[in-house]
Amino acid sequence: MGGQGAVSRIFAGHNRISAQALTSVAKVAAAEVLLVPPTQVRVSWSDDAGALALSVSAPMGAPSLSEVCRNPDRIAQSGGSILSRATAAKARILTRVEGLTGSQLSRVDVRISGLLVREGGRVL
Numbered sequence: 001m002g003g004q005g006a007v008s009r010i011f012a013g014h015n016r017i018s019a020q021a022l023t024s025v026a027k028v029a030a031a032e033v034l035l036v037p038p039t040q041v042r043v044s045w046s047d048d049a050g051a052l053a054l055s056v057s058a059p060m061g062a063p064s065l066s067e068v069c070r071n072p073d074r075i076a077q078s079g080g081s082i083l084s085r086a087t088a089a090k091a092r093i094l095t096r097v098e099g100l101t102g103s104q105l106s107r108v109d110v111r112i113s114g115l116l117v118r119e120g121g122r123v124l
Contacts, residue, residue, distance in 0.1 A: 035061030
């Protein structure tokens with residue numbers, strides 16, 4: 001008996017997401033936001049007064065200095081300064097990880113460990 005009037009059945013038990021799965025999701029989410037390969041991203045989890053805190057360390061994709069000299073608007077096109085992009089990345093990573101895992105994070109700390117620079121177009 002399906003159809004439109006069907007009632008969802010709720011099953012007893014627990015759903016758990018392993019630390020390894022959370023770590024994998026966080027690495028990919030951070031890599032997408034920071035425009036780097038997931039292999040370049042390091043994440044760690046900590047207890048923040050009973051809540052889950054995420055720390056990310058990774059390089060950030062960026063246009064080359066020669067490209068910026070040729071086209072000063074490239075900084076704005078890439079999302080702004082490194083500091084403003086790193087600040088914005090925290091909220092974007094938090095939202096993405098929470099949305100994909102259903103976990104609630106207290107905060108995300110981002111440490112930019114370097115820049116991955118490419119001439120022209122995309123950074124990756």
